[in-house]
Amino acid sequence: MTVEIRTKGVKPLAISFGHLQRRFGDKPATRYQEATFDIQSTANFHYKPLWDPEREMFDARRTAIVMKDWYALKDPRQFYYGNYTTTRAKQQDAIDRTLDFVEKRDLLRGLSQDTRELIVHAIVPLRHYEWGANTNSAHVSAYGFGTAITSPAMMNTADRLGMAQHISRIGLLIDGNSGDSLQAAQALWTDHADWQPLRREVERMFVTRDWFEVFVAQLLVADALVYPLFFQQIDAAIAGDSGSALSSLSDALMRWYEETAKWIDAVIKTAAAESADNKALLSGWVQTWRDRLLPTLTPIAQRALGNKADDALAATTAALNARAAKLGLAV
Amino acid sequence: MAAEGNSKPAKKLSLKENYALLTRGLGWEPSYEKKEDIFRYISFEGVKIHDWDKWEDPFRLTMDAYWKYQGEKERKLYAIVDAFQQHNGQFNVTDARYVQALKLFINGITELEYDSHRGFNILAREFPGVGPRIAAQMQSLDELRHATTQIHTISQYAKYFTGMNEFPYQFDRVWYLSIPKSFFEDAVTSGPFEFIVAISFAFEYVLTNLAFMPWMSGAAFNGDMATVSFGFSAQSDEARHMTLGIEVIKFLLEQDPGNVPLVQKWIDKWFWRGYRLLSLLATMMDYMLPKRVMAWNEAWEIYYEQNGGALFADLARYGIKPPKRAPETIAEKGHVAHQMWSVFYGVRDAVGFQTWLPSDEEMAWMSEKYPDTFDKYYRPRYEYWKSLEAAGTPFKNATLPQLCQVCQWPCLFTESGDPTTLSLRESEYQGQTFHTCSDGCKDIFDDTPEKYVHAWLPVHQIYQGNCFLPGVDPTAPDFNPMYEALRYMGIKPGIDGGDYKGSADATNWENWTSRPANIHEGAYTDAVRDTANPADASARKTS
Numbered sequence: 011m012t013v014e015i016r017t018k019g020v021k022p023l024a025i026s027f028g029h030l031q032r033r034f035g036d037k038p039a040t041r042y043q044e045a046t047f048d049i050q051s052t053a054n055f056h057y058k059p060l061w062d063p064e065r066e067m068f069d070a071r072r073t074a075i076v077m078k079d080w081y082a083l084k085d086p087r088q089f090y091y092g093n094y095t096t097t098r099a100k101q102q103d104a105i106d107r108t109l110d111f112v113e114k115r116d117l118l119r120g121l122s123q124d125t126r127e128l129i130v131h132a133i134v135p136l137r138h139y140e141w142g143a144n145t146n147s148a149h150v151s152a153y154g155f156g157t158a159i160t161s162p163a164m165m166n167t168a169d170r171l172g173m174a175q176h177i178s179r180i181g182l183l184i185d186g187n188s189g190d191s192l193q194a195a196q197a198l199w200t201d202h203a204d205w206q207p208l209r210r211e212v213e214r215m216f217v218t219r220d221w222f223e224v225f226v227a228q229l230l231v232a233d234a235l236v237y238p239l240f241f242q243q244i245d246a247a248i249a250g251d252s253g254s255a256l257s258s259l260s261d262a263l264m265r266w267y268e269e270t271a272k273w274i275d276a277v278i279k280t281a282a283a284e285s286a287d288n289k290a291l292l293s294g295w296v297q298t299w300r301d302r303l304l305p306t307l308t309p310i311a312q313r314a315l316g317n318k319a320d321d322a323l324a325a326t327t328a329a330l331n332a333r334a335a336k337l338g339l340a341v
Numbered sequence: 342m343a344a345e346g347n348s349k350p351a352k353k354l355s356l357k358e359n360y361a362l363l364t365r366g367l368g369w370e371p372s373y374e375k376k377e378d379i380f381r382y383i384s385f386e387g388v389k390i391h392d393w394d395k396w397e398d399p400f401r402l403t404m405d406a407y408w409k410y411q412g413e414k415e416r417k418l419y420a421i422v423d424a425f426q427q428h429n430g431q432f433n434v435t436d437a438r439y440v441q442a443l444k445l446f447i448n449g450i451t452e453l454e455y456d457s458h459r460g461f462n463i464l465a466r467e468f469p470g471v472g473p474r475i476a477a478q479m480q481s482l483d484e485l486r487h488a489t490t491q492i493h494t495i496s497q498y499a500k501y502f503t504g505m506n507e508f509p510y511q512f513d514r515v516w517y518l519s520i521p522k523s524f525f526e527d528a529v530t531s532g533p534f535e536f537i538v539a540i541s542f543a544f545e546y547v548l549t550n551l552a553f554m555p556w557m558s559g560a561a562f563n564g565d566m567a568t569v570s571f572g573f574s575a576q577s578d579e580a581r582h583m584t585l586g587i588e589v590i591k592f593l594l595e596q597d598p599g600n601v602p603l604v605q606k607w608i609d610k611w612f613w614r615g616y617r618l619l620s621l622l623a624t625m626m627d628y629m630l631p632k633r634v635m636a637w638n639e640a641w642e643i644y645y646e647q648n649g650g651a652l653f654a655d656l657a658r659y660g661i662k663p664p665k666r667a668p669e670t671i672a673e674k675g676h677v678a679h680q681m682w683s684v685f686y687g688v689r690d691a692v693g694f695q696t697w698l699p700s701d702e703e704m705a706w707m708s709e710k711y712p713d714t715f716d717k718y719y720r721p722r723y724e725y726w727k728s729l730e731a732a733g734t735p736f737k738n739a740t741l742p743q744l745c746q747v748c749q750w751p752c753l754f755t756e757s758g759d760p761t762t763l764s765l766r767e768s769e770y771q772g773q774t775f776h777t778c779s780d781g782c783k784d785i786f787d788d789t790p791e792k793y794v795h796a797w798l799p800v801h802q803i804y805q806g807n808c809f810l811p812g813v814d815p816t817a818p819d820f821n822p823m824y825e826a827l828r829y830m831g832i833k834p835g836i837d838g839g840d841y842k843g844s845a846d847a848t849n850w851e852n853w854t855s856r857p858a859n860i861h862e863g864a865y866t867d868a869v870r871d872t873a874n875p876a877d878a879s880a881r882k883t884s
Contacts, residue, residue, distance in 0.1 A: 020429065020853050022500035023845075028507045028831075044496055045489040049455055053513040054797045056523045059530040061382045061463075067530050068459070091486040092415040092493075099412030102405045113351065141367040141471075148466040148478065152459070161485060164462060168482055171475065172404035175363040182362060187352040189362045200369050213373040 033081070045090035047081050049157040070155040073222035075281055075288050080156030082284070083277045087162075087269065094165050098172070105262045109179060117255035118183040125252040126184050132244055132314040133256070134181040134195035135205055139236060140174035142212035146228040153221045162273055166229070169270070173263060180259055204313055207306030214302070222281070223295050229274050231299040234330045237267040239307055243322040244314045275337055282338040293339040300330060300341070360401045365394075368471040380469045386532035389597035393470030396592050399584040400479055407479060411486070414574050418490060421570045426497050435563040435631040436860050437850035438841060440502045441694040442559075442629035443568070445621065447495040447505050448693065449521045451488055452512040456525040457540060458484035464533050476585055480541075483578040490574065494567035501853075502846050504693045504837035511831040514808070515693060516741070516799035519749045523796060524618045528611075530792075535607050537589050543611030543664075546586030547652065549579060551644035552619055555626050558634040594659040601660045610788070612664035613781035617748040623678035624685065627707065628699060631860050636710035638674040646671060666781035672757040675714035679707075683722060684753045687738035691823065693832045695841035698727055700861035718760050735840075739823070741800045745778035746793055747785045752778045770794060 024031070026039035029048040055066040065071055070080065077083070089097075112118060118126070147170055151163035181191035199205050211232070218224050241260040249257045282289045304327060311319035334341045354362070371379055383390070402410070424430075434440065461481035468474045492508075499505035512518050528539045553576065560568035593600045623637035645667075653663040682696070689696040699707065704723060707715045726736050742751030746768075756762045766783040768775045770790040777783040786793045802808050803822070806815060808829040814820065827834045841847055842865055847858035851868040858865055 020432075020501070023503065023849075024500055024506050027496065027499060029509060039496075041493055044492050048509045049452075049488065049492075050459075051452065051456070051509070051513050051522070051526075054519075054522075054799075054802075056519070056526045056796050057530040057792050058795055060385065060532055060792075061530075067526055091482070091489045092419055095408050095412040095415050095486075097412075098408040102408055105405070116351075119351070137367060138369060144478075145466065145474075148462065148474075151481075152462040152466045157455075160459070160462075164458070164481060164485060167462075167465065167478060168404060168407070171478065172408070174367055175403050175405065178363045178367075182354075183351075186349060187354050187362075192362060192366055196366050196369065200372075209369075210373045213371050213379070216371070216379040217374045 040088065041092070042085075042088035042090050046085075046157050046161060050155070050160070068155060072153045072155065073220045074291055075222040077281065077284055077288075081158045082280050083156065083159045084280070085158070085162045085273050086276045087273055089162055089165055098169075101262070101265075102172075105176070108258050108262070109183070112183055112255060112258060117258075118180070119186060121184075121252050121255065125248060128248065128314060129184060129256060130181065130191045130194055131198060131202075131204070132310055133240060133260075134177060134184075134191055135199040136236070136240060137174045137177040137181070137192070137195060138199040139208065139212060140170050140177060142215070143228055143233070144170035144174065146215050146224050150221045150225045150229075154225075159277065163225070166270065166273075169266065173266065176259070176262065180256070183259075204309040207309065208303070211299075211302050211306050222291075225274075226278070226292060226295040227299040227303075229270075230278060230334075231296055231330065232303055233267065233274075234271075234333060235300075235303055235307060235326055237264065238326050238329060239311060239322060241267070243318075243326070244311070247315055247318070275333070278339070279337045289338060289340070293334075293341055296330075296334050296339055296341050300327070357401065360398075360403060363403050364398070364471060364475060368469075368474075376469065380467055382463075382467045382533055383469065386534050386603065388534040388593065388600055388603060390593075391596055393468075393473065395596070396470055396472040397588060398472040398476050399588045400476055400581050402479060407482075414577070415486075418570055418574045419493075422490075422494055422567060425494070425567045425570075430566050431498050431501050432854050433564045433566065436856065437502065437846045437858050438629060438631050438695075438697065439563045439565065440498060440846060441696075441841070442625045443495060443498055443565070444502070444504045444694040445625060445629075446568075447491065447499065448508045448511050448515065449518050449621070451491045451495070451508060453521050453525050454484050454488035454491065456529055458482075458488060460525070460529040460536050460540065463529070464537060467533050476588075477537075480582055480585060483575075483582065486578065487571075487575050490571040494571045497567065501849070503833065503844075507831040511693060514799075515830045515832065516744075516803070517692065517751075519744075519797065519799050520621070521618060523749050524614055527614065527792075534593065534603075538593070538604060538607040539611040539614075541582065541586035542590045543608055544615045545579065545582045546590075547612060547649055548615045548619055548645070549583065550648065551640055552622060553579060554644065555634055555640045556622060559626060559630045559632075562632045562634050563630060590656070590661075591659075594656075594661065598660075605661055606788070608661065609665040610785050613666045613779075613785065614748065616666075616670050617750060617778075617782070620673075620677045621681070624681040627678040627710075628682045628703075633706065636707075637678045638711065641670065641674045665784070666779075669757055669779065669781060673754065675711050676718070676755060676760055679711075679715065679719040680753050680755065683719070684738075684742065684751050686726070687736065688742065690737065690739075690834075690839055691741065691827065691832075693830075693837040695839055695844045695846060697841040697859065698723055698730065700859070702861045714760070741803060743776060744798050744800050745782050746775045746796055746798065747777055747782035748779075749796065749798065750778055752776065754778050 025036055027044065030039040030043055033047055034043065050068055052068070055068070057067070059065065059067055070077075118129070144167055147163055147167040151160045151167055154160040154163055178192055181195060182189070185191040199209060215224055215227050218227065241263045245257050245260045278292060282292050304323065307323060308319065311323055315322050331341055377384070458481050461477045461484060464477035465474055465481050468477060495505065512522055528536050531539065553572070557569060557572040560572060590604065593604055626634065626637050626640065649663070649667070653661065685692060686696045686698065704720055708720065729736050742753065744750065745752055752763060752765055754764045756764045764779050766777040766780065768777065768783060768786050768790065775786060775790070775794070777786055799808070803826045808826045809815065810825070810829050813825050815822070824834050832838060836845055841859070847865055850856070850858040851864060851866045855869055857863055857869050
């Protein structure tokens with residue numbers, strides 16, 4: 011038998027905020043909608059920014075991409091702060107169990123010296139790549155237009171710090187928490203010939219002003235090359251020789267990459283479908299950055315994969331091209 | 342990578358060591374691009390930083406720790422918000438006058454949290470050091486959290502009460518909401534160092550407790566579980582932000598003696614600007630909370646005069662003096678709440694919340710709290726206005742007020758030491774006259790007139806005809822400029838503002854809760870059943 015508790019029914023004056031009713035009709039709003047749509051100021055700005063006096067504080071003209079409605083760029087994950095942090099916290103619990111497992115059994119320290127050196131050489135310097143991605147993502151969220159794109163970009167900024175720290179932990183699991191591997195990785199990143207081409211392009215993104223171009227360069231192109239190459243191809247090669255200790259830790263990075271790709275893809279697809287001009291711009295950026303970034307990965311891929319490097323890079327590029335085509339771009 | 346290093350047991354790391362290893366070395370000296378092309382905004386203000394690594398990151402949170410800590414807080418908070426909504430918690434507040442204060446909160450404060458998020462986001466991109474970048478990133482996320490949790494808790498109220506349903510739209514357009522809007526836009530459009538001194542130090546460190554403690558206690562006293570919950574959940578974030586504020590100041594002052602006068606100028610400016618913004622709380626605390634916590638002058642004494650005094654005594658060794666205009670704030674503390682409420686009451690048809698005259702009980706409280714000022718200057722005014730209401734000729738001010746070019750408050754404040762003379766200041770700039778409300782605001786204007794001449798002053802804009810919706814014809818015979826300006830601002834004329842008694846909020850409140858809409862005046866309608874004294878109820882019906 012169901013017991014119905016009688017409560018006093020009061021009909022609300024409105025079922026959701028006015029701006030949400032105008033967008034989504036007269037129905038209850040989700041928390042994602044409440045936290046996201048129309049939140050950023052759009053009118054009657056008071057002062058010219060001292061750091062950019064030609065434009066308003068929030069200004070759609072900081073990119074060449076044009077959208078009739080910037081809130082068309084929805085996040086399919088529907089992240090707002092609360093479900094973002096609880097999702098990441100839950101994922102981190104699982105990661106912590108793996109880290110604990112690997113540490114207790116000395117799984118990384120127990121690898122052969124060659125393998126350990128390879129991980130320090132080919133994986134740990136990516137902590138700097140992630141810090142660069144953090145900078146680039148912060149650029150998108152700082153200068154982007156509309157909460158729909160800037161909020162998930164802010165969360166992505168935080169994610170990249172988290173990824174940089176996760177990769178750093180891989181180093182600490184190898185060096186027994188001395189930090190030697192992190193120092194070695196920094197020297198590799200700043201001085202070793204294998205890493206200089208990639209660092210050169212990361213720094214080029216730092217001086218790229220159009221935030222949507224930075225979004226494409228970093229989050230679509232660079233990540234689509236780096237993540238599968240390092241955390242699938244190179245990871246698999248190491249696992250083939252030395253077992254899956256490293257893979258148990260790269261797994262979190264790949265899962266994060268795949269989750270984030272859903273958001274990236276939704277943004278690109280919507281922006282490309284908006285106009286032929288957008289499509290041409292986005293396609294051009296993908297080509298330019300792909301052609302810049304791809305050769306930068308060759309030295310490190312060759313060191314880690316030897317004669318399989320070309321195949322790995324070709325597969326990664328083909329996957330990026332197919333993905334871009336699926337998003338409506340001509341690459 | 343030495344072989345013996347691999348056989349020793351792994352070192353145990355303290356939290357500090359762990360944080361340092363996972364954070365400090367992440368950055369690098371760029372060599373392919375020039376540093377000044379990567380971090381473009383850190384030199385134009387003239388601040389000198391010699392060693393970014395001297396920055397002690399006060400948070401020392403790795404990202405995973407942040408997610409877990411914050412995720413746990415969110416789980417708890419949303420459990421309460423869910424319960425609040427399910428049980429119609431919006432009807433548990435003292436009376437619907439309290440909700441009028443909440444309207445100022447959602448319409449005026451929530452978007453400030455959002456602007457703060459974006460401002461810290463710029464710092465998160467532009468500071469060259471890893472430590473300050475991470476601190477700014479975490480605060481940026483926290484501020485996004487505050488905007489979000491405020492929207493999610495207050496949205497329940499917006500469904501049942503007028504005037505809360507268009508907060509982003511109103512924030513950009515309503516005339517008195519340009520006070521908070523211009524405050525934060527001033528900070529975000531400044532350089533990164535002025536922003537962090539303004540917000541992290543002057544606002545968060547010196548003034549936030551003043552906003553936080555009385556306001557959250559007020560929410561608790563008046564049964565608003567939703568606001569109390571997001572407020573207290575935000576408090577642990579605020580504690581981190583305050584630590585950042587004092588860290589920033591010490592870092593800047595220790596890096597170069599040339600930074601001292603710049604920091605002093607920003608402290609003077611942002612203390613005054615923050616004070617003018619927060620003194621809105623004065624009228625909320627003294628007039629809008631049906632159950633009062635403390636009076637504004639008491640809050641100012643505790644949270645500025647005592648706490649701030651100790652803080653600035655501590656900073657004296659760096660050559661920092663207390664804010665230049667602090668004495669004015671102390672001189673005004675017995676007046677601002679009353680002067681503001683009087684103005685809002687006068688223009689009540691042009692605001693998005695309802696006003697009322699204080700009851701006898703409330704005036705007795707104010708006489709006690711403000712023995713030197715209330716009975717002498719303000720009680721007679723309210724009693725006169727009460728007599729006008731009783732005579733059916735209530736006082737109304739149909740003229741929009743002159744706004745201050747800097748703080749954008751109506752020029753309603755009086756001269757220090759002479760509460761019967763309005764404080765008005767003028768500055769000439771490029772052949773035009775600009776009006777300010779005080780010496781504090783005039784200082785700010787005169788220092789950077791080229792910035793403040795751009796201020797979008799709503800009253801000026803209304804009178805210039807820039808605040809009408811598309812399609813409105815000012816030459817039409819039935820054209821009503823006030824009505825049209827209100828529509829432009831997103832205020833429903835005759836519904837959102839006006840007299841509290843007889844308003845939709847007051848009437849709905851009594852219908853829905855069977856409790857009086859004003860606990861000090863008794864029921865306005867027959868919807869409130871007076872079970873304690875039925876004779877009173879029937880007497881009221883016949884009166």
